[in-house]
Amino acid sequence: MKFVDAHVHLSDEEYAEDLDEIIAEAKKSNVVALVSNSMDLETSVGSLKLSERYPGMVYAALGVHPWNVQNLTDAELKRVEELISEERARKNKALVAIGEIGLDYKYTRVWDKQLMVFNEMLNLAEKLDLPVIIHSRGTTSQIVDMLPSFNLKKVLLHWFSHPLSALKKALEHGYYITEGPPTAYSNGIREVVRRTPLTNLLTETDGPVRYWKNPFKGKRTTPAFIPTVVKAVAEVKGLEVEEVAAQIVKNFEAFFRVKLN
Numbered sequence: 220m221k222f223v224d225a226h227v228h229l230s231d232e233e234y235a236e237d238l239d240e241i242i243a244e245a246k247k248s249n250v251v252a253l254v255s256n257s258m259d260l261e262t263s264v265g266s267l268k269l270s271e272r273y274p275g276m277v278y279a280a281l282g283v284h285p286w287n288v289q290n291l292t293d294a295e296l297k298r299v300e301e302l303i304s305e306e307r308a309r310k311n312k313a314l315v316a317i318g319e320i321g322l323d324y325k326y327t328r329v330w331d332k333q334l335m336v337f338n339e340m341l342n343l344a345e346k347l348d349l350p351v352i353i354h355s356r357g358t359t360s361q362i363v364d365m366l367p368s369f370n371l372k373k374v375l376l377h378w379f380s381h382p383l384s385a386l387k388k389a390l391e392h393g394y395y396i397t398e399g400p401p402t403a404y405s406n407g408i409r410e411v412v413r414r415t416p417l418t419n420l421l422t423e424t425d426g427p428v429r430y431w432k433n434p435f436k437g438k439r440t441t442p443a444f445i446p447t448v449v450k451a452v453a454e455v456k457g458l459e460v461e462e463v464a465a466q467i468v469k470n471f472e473a474f475f476r477v478k479l480n
């Protein structure tokens with residue numbers, strides 16, 4: 220059986236000390252690929268470096284997260300955009316998406332700037348024909364309504380929680396959803412998984428985000444959590460774990476346009 224982590228922040232400094240160990244552990248758990256999502260320029264450069272250090276195992280998503288918009292300078296935004304364009308121009312196969320980008324309603328004091336940056340990132344994704352990985356806390360309905368005005372071929376809504384009306388619309392547009400460790404314990408997330416066709420679902424850890432409920436309590440979040448997430452998805456779907464794992468690997472390949480070993 221093979222597993223994938225479509226959303227983890229591997230270039231986060233929390234992981235910097237023991238990357239080899241984390242990758243080895245992931246492989247031991249049969250996690251065969253992961254997408255290192257980025258927050259800003261520094262972590263975008265970091266994600267790219269990791270994709271070179273662990274070829275075929277680590278893929279990179281580059282971008283500016285809404286949490287980092289407040290201190291973002293025009294020069295940094297421009298440099299992130301250049302970096303994405305340059306890597307795309309040299310046909311770097313490890314660059315698989317623009318992410319993590321989006322809007323977060325908790326940070327309304329920088330609302331206009333969030334919108335500006337998100338728009339820039341979506342325009343770039345459209346221009347370079349790259350998939351997008353979206354953070355939409357408190358903004359899911361708004362984002363699902365604004366996305367059709369862009370010509371985006373692949374959209375992934377990460378950690379989709381609510382509302383279910385936006386889930387319905389998202390699925391009608393063919394968007395993908397990622398869910399992670401909460402699938403094992405949250406009824407709300409399990410309901411989202413229940414309503415999402417398996418062909419539109421991907422698994423994630425969002426590490427280093429920590430989970431405070433069992434079976435994850437007290438543990439550092441790494442891609443090695445993924446088999447537990449897939450088991451929870453299989454439980455919700457009433458399917459065999461093998462079948463779910465195989466479909467999610469297929470989804471990963473289709474969404475990110477890669478072929479896994």
Ligand SMILES: [Zn+2]
Nearest residue numbers: 226256319425
């Ligand atoms: Zn994230």
